[in-house]
Amino acid sequence: MIRLEDVSKRYPNGTAALQDVDLAIDQGDFAFLVGASGAGKSTLIRLLIREDLPTTGRVVVDDKDVAQLRHSQIPQLRRLVGVVFQDFKLLPTKTVTENIAFALLVTGHGGQIVREETERVLALVGLTHRSTHFPRELSGGEQQRVAIARALVNRPRVLIADEPTGNLDPVTSWEIIKLLTRVQELGTTLVMATHNAEIVNALRRRVIHLDHGAVVRDEREGLYAA
Amino acid sequence: MRRLGYVLTAAWQGFWRNPVMSVAATLTVSLMLLLFAFFIVTDRGLQAAVGALESKVELVLYLDDAAKPSDILALKARIEKDPAVARVDYVTKQQALDRLRDLAQRKEDFTVADLGTNPLPASLEIKLANAQDTARLAASLKDELGRGVVTDVIDNPTVVEKLLTITRVLSVGGIAVLAMMLFVALFVIVNTIRIAVHARRDEIEIMQLVGATDWFVSWPFILEGMLVGTFGAIVALAILALASQPVTSAMVGFLDILPVSLGANFVLQLALGVLGFALIVGGGGASFSVRSQLAKGARA
Ligand SMILES: Nc1ncnc2c1ncn2[C@@H]1O[C@H](COP(=O)(O)OP(=O)(O)O)[C@@H](O)[C@H]1O
Ligand SMILES: [Mg+2]
Numbered sequence: 001m002i003r004l005e006d007v008s009k010r011y012p013n014g015t016a017a018l019q020d021v022d023l024a025i026d027q028g029d030f031a032f033l034v035g036a037s038g039a040g041k042s043t044l045i046r047l048l049i050r051e052d053l054p055t056t057g058r059v060v061v062d063d064k065d066v067a068q069l070r071h072s073q074i075p076q077l078r079r080l081v082g083v084v085f086q087d088f089k090l091l092p093t094k095t096v097t098e099n100i101a102f103a104l105l106v107t108g109h110g111g112q113i114v115r116e117e118t119e120r121v122l123a124l125v126g127l128t129h130r131s132t133h134f135p136r137e138l139s140g141g142e143q144q145r146v147a148i149a150r151a152l153v154n155r156p157r158v159l160i161a162d163e164p165t166g167n168l169d170p171v172t173s174w175e176i177i178k179l180l181t182r183v184q185e186l187g188t189t190l191v192m193a194t195h196n197a198e199i200v201n202a203l204r205r206r207v208i209h210l211d212h213g214a215v216v217r218d219e220r221e222g223l224y225a226a
Numbered sequence: 227m228r229r230l231g232y233v234l235t236a237a238w239q240g241f242w243r244n245p246v247m248s249v250a251a252t253l254t255v256s257l258m259l260l261l262f263a264f265f266i267v268t269d270r271g272l273q274a275a276v277g278a279l280e281s282k283v284e285l286v287l288y289l290d291d292a293a294k295p296s297d298i299l300a301l302k303a304r305i306e307k308d309p310a311v312a313r314v315d316y317v318t319k320q321q322a323l324d325r326l327r328d329l330a331q332r333k334e335d336f337t338v339a340d341l342g343t344n345p346l347p348a349s350l351e352i353k354l355a356n357a358q359d360t361a362r363l364a365a366s367l368k369d370e371l372g373r374g375v376v377t378d379v380i381d382n383p384t385v386v387e388k389l390l391t392i393t394r395v396l397s398v399g400g401i402a403v404l405a406m407m408l409f410v411a412l413f414v415i416v417n418t419i420r421i422a423v424h425a426r427r428d429e430i431e432i433m434q435l436v437g438a439t440d441w442f443v444s445w446p447f448i449l450e451g452m453l454v455g456t457f458g459a460i461v462a463l464a465i466l467a468l469a470s471q472p473v474t475s476a477m478v479g480f481l482d483i484l485p486v487s488l489g490a491n492f493v494l495q496l497a498l499g500v501l502g503f504a505l506i507v508g509g510g511g512a513s514f515s516v517r518s519q520l521a522k523g524a525r526a
Contacts, residue, residue, distance in 0.1 A: 020441070048433070071440075072439070072440070075434075075437040075438060075439045076437070077437075078434075078435060078436060078437035079436075079437035082436075083435065085435075089428075089431070089432050091428065091429060091432065098402070102432070102433075102436075103436040103437075105232050105517065106232070106433045106436065106438035106441075106442050106443075107436065107437050107438055107439075107442070108229050108442070110229070110231060110232065154436065154437065223395075
């Protein structure tokens with residue numbers, strides 16, 4: 001599903017965010033992307049949805065080299081890969097429902113489908129009772145779940161969550177993880193960037209460890225630290 | 227269909243998000259369209275006048291409504307004796323009006339204004355054997371003025387020449403002023419949309435990240451520009467409609483002898499032309515703006 005071949009990313013200011021990264025993630029897999037802050041996790045995610053281009057190497061998603069995509073094909077890639085952003089990127093002037101429906105409306109859906117699908121993901125993340133609230137009226141965990149719902153509403157084959165438990169208390173963090181695990185069990189490929197050791201160690205899933213932009217460890221049923 | 231629904235709603239909301247800016251842009255566009263319409267109307271009016279005057283007749287004597295037929299016939303006989311004159315025709319008031327009606331029917335651009343009474347004078351139309359004698363004969367016939375028969379001596383080639391000059395000056399000057407107004411209108415629209423795009427940059431970023439096509443990102447703004455154009459056209463056409471009556475009378479007064487007003491067909495063409503021009507300017511300006519803004523945006 002996802003393949004990185006010798007990928008390096010150097011930002012225009014000279015920062016080498018990724019160096020010679022090779023990895024492959026199969027359809028339906030669950031992978032943790034771990035590493036200290038600044039290790040290059042968010043950069044890797046940006047390359048997957050072509051928010052940015054690799055400096056060298058190839059990023060292949062669904063058998064397509066994302067750098068080779070025509071401009072008009074980028075939207076398809078981004079519908080295939082749903083991202084829960086580190087900063088949520090919710091619109092403050094829209095309610096929970098509107099924020100989620102927005103992703104459907106701007107991808108050309110309308111009417112009945114928007115209502116049904118929005119209700120479906122709201123129920124999935126357990127926020128039906130918050131549907132008319134604005135993001136600022138929600139707790140961090142609830143905002144996180146809205147972001148997840150929006151990423152899921154277009155039924156992506158891959159879900160990427162960038163530090164979804166970053167600012168949450170342990171109980172809320174576990175609720176989010178349970179939610180994401182359930183999504184993965186329903187067949188979606190899940191990639192989760194995190195530096196939450198407790199969760200990584202408890203789940204014993206695949207761990208891809210980044211350090212200063214390089215993959216230093218890639219284990220099937222790994223722990224947070226070697 | 228539902229795509230259209232989304233885009234239309236977004237455009238409408240966008241227009242009212244910053245009403246001061248939108249209304250200012252609308253009024254600028256109206257002003258430009260008014261100038262546009264004004265030049266077209268004047269140009270067509272003058273062309274119609276030229277068309278009406280451009281006959282083979284070289285000299286026309288307008289006759290006093292109160293002149294006695296015997297005096298008119300005597301004058302006609304006297305003029306016919308001049309060796310430079312080929313022919314003299316007497317045209318009654320009714321014939322003059324019929325002729326104008328006939329012309330108006332063939333030229334769809336204008337109709338005869340309904341004036342109640344017939345403002346056209348009776349006339350003597352003189353054809354010359356030799357056109358070079360026009361000036362001399364016109365000068366000698368000027369002596370007839372004030373004697374109760376002849377009210378005016380019209381030297382047609384000169385009048386036509388003057389009208390053509392006015393038309394030319396108006397076209398050149400009009401195009402220059404119009405180009406300037408077009409530039410101002412485009413500038414205002416481009417900036418209005420730029421501000422709108424900037425105000426919604428977060429929304430645009432999210433749209434692009436969740437997989438919206440460029441079509442979806444840009445069309446609300448392009449339609450917002452077209453909305454500015456449409457409102458501008460409505461304002462301009464409303465002003466034109468209100469002004470058309472006084473302007474027609476002014477034109478009839480200005481051209482004096484030609485009670486022409488613009489035909490329904492021409493009015494329709496003008497309205498569609500103004501609206502089309504407004505849509506092109508509004509949509510084009512917005513499209514330029516949104517494209518340059520999106521090119522600056524995050525997408526790699
Ligand atoms: N847009 C950018 N321009 C320049 N440097 C950047 C940019 N984004 C991230 N970086 C740098 O690249 C490195 C990796 O950042 P990032 O991918 O955000 O790491 P992580 O998500 O693992 O914390 C860091 O050193 C960061 O400062
Ligand atoms: Mg990060």
